Amino acid sequence: MSEMQHKAGFVNIVGNPNVGKSTLVNTLVREKLSIVTSKPQTTRHRIHALLSDENYQMVISDTPGIIETPSYKMQASMNKHAYSAFEDADVILFVTDIFDVYTGEENIFSLFVKAETPVLLIINKIDIDKTEQATEKAEQLSSFFPFTKTYFISAKEKTNTDELLSDIVTYLPVHPPYYPKDELSDKPERFFVSEIIRENILKQYRQEVPYSCEVVVHRFKEEEKHGAPLLMIYADIYVDRKSQKPIIIGHRGESIKKLGIASRTALEEFFQNHVFLDLNVKIKENWRDDDKMLQHFGYENN
Numbered sequence: 681m682s683e684m685q686h687k688a689g690f691v692n693i694v695g696n697p698n699v700g701k702s703t704l705v706n707t708l709v710r711e712k713l714s715i716v717t718s719k720p721q722t723t724r725h726r727i728h729a730l731l732s733d734e735n736y737q738m739v740i741s742d743t744p745g746i747i748e749t750p751s752y753k754m755q756a757s758m759n760k761h762a763y764s765a766f767e768d769a770d771v772i773l774f775v776t777d778i779f780d781v782y783t784g785e786e787n788i789f790s791l792f793v794k795a796e797t798p799v800l801l802i803i804n805k806i807d808i809d810k811t812e813q814a815t816e817k818a819e820q821l822s823s824f825f826p827f828t829k830t831y832f833i834s835a836k837e838k839t840n841t842d843e844l845l846s847d848i849v850t851y852l853p854v855h856p857p858y859y860p861k862d863e864l865s866d867k868p869e870r871f872f873v874s875e876i877i878r879e880n881i882l883k884q885y886r887q888e889v890p891y892s893c894e895v896v897v898h899r900f901k902e903e904e905k906h907g908a909p910l911l912m913i914y915a916d917i918y919v920d921r922k923s924q925k926p927i928i929i930g931h932r933g934e935s936i937k938k939l940g941i942a943s944r945t946a947l948e949e950f951f952q953n954h955v956f957l958d959l960n961v962k963i964k965e966n967w968r969d970d971d972k973m974l975q976h977f978g979y980e981n982n
């Protein structure tokens with residue numbers, strides 16, 4: 681009897697901003713690893729979420745939504761992260777929804793051709809879409825590229841995602857696991873801390889303000905208080921204009937206090953631990969176009 685061979689591979693998720701890529705990653709791995717908000721351009725980095733079973737390991741990449749015309753170096757770097765997902769994929773998940781518009785001229789379709797891997801077309805948000813529209817969308821997109829298979833899902837409601845998951849396994853090559861089986865991500869804890877705070881900034885503040893923010897965790901330490909573990913977290917929020925600092929802080933510090941409470945609650949949920957959180961606001965003018973700052977904030981590697 682031949683032994684069941686272990687499979688492992690890279691499952692890379694691509695698509696426009698706000699179509700539900702991060703929601704799908706979280707649904708597939710059954711953990712909230714990637715931040716999700718109603719605003720486009722939430723994800724800025726490429727995030728590897730790991731899903732392991734006895735017989736397989738998926739390295740699922742969430743990527744930033746592709747920005748057609750980047751206006752900051754930061755966005756150019758986000759695109760670089762997104763495009764890198766075409767290079768090492770074993771299977772590509774192209775996520776879209778019925779609101780998403782493609783003409784067929786987009787660069788992404790030639791990248792699918794070049795990738796030479798199966799590309800699955802995922803029409804998301806069927807919980808709110810009329811089936812007819814979703815079907816029309818799928819037909820239109822299929823005329824731009826011969827997708828391996830089409831799925832109509834709701835990442836949010838977990839509709840048809842089990843079927844998708846078991847299909848993905850069939851596309852994985854025979855390979856030993858890339859990471860220890862009990863790991864959930866290749867990103868360090870500090871990364872998730874800054875993402876969770878950034879998620880709450882995106883949820884709380886309006887217009888350009890959240891997009892001008894970057895969060896840096898400069899101290900992350902487990903201590904004990906009254907015999908119970910306590911995570912001590914100190915983070916700086918960088919804004920790219922002077923005028924944004926008082927907005928983050930708010931009248932008598934009310935806004936940052938609210939942000940602190942929401943972030944701490946989310947962090948406690950994530951780490952299943954008590955958290956002490958200290959937030960400070962710093963100004964770094966035009967950091968989104970500053971190579972040195974971008975490197976410092978981790979945009980250049982990975």
Ligand SMILES: Nc1nc2c(ncn2[C@@H]2O[C@H](COP(=O)(O)OP(=O)(O)OP(=O)(O)O)[C@@H](O)[C@H]2O)c(=O)[nH]1
Pocket residue numbers: 696697698699700701702703704715716717718719720721722723724743744745746804805806807808833834835836837
């Ligand atoms: N109704 C519905 N909403 C969804 C579904 N999936 C995602 N959303 C919502 O769509 C919005 C964007 O979801 P994200 O997962 O952040 O989208 P994304 O593609 O990762 O976005 P970027 O990181 O900005 O590129 C959020 O408000 C989600 O709650 C779905 O299946 N149904």
Ligand SMILES: [Mg+2]
Pocket residue numbers: 701702703714715716722723742743744745
């Ligand atoms: Mg995202």
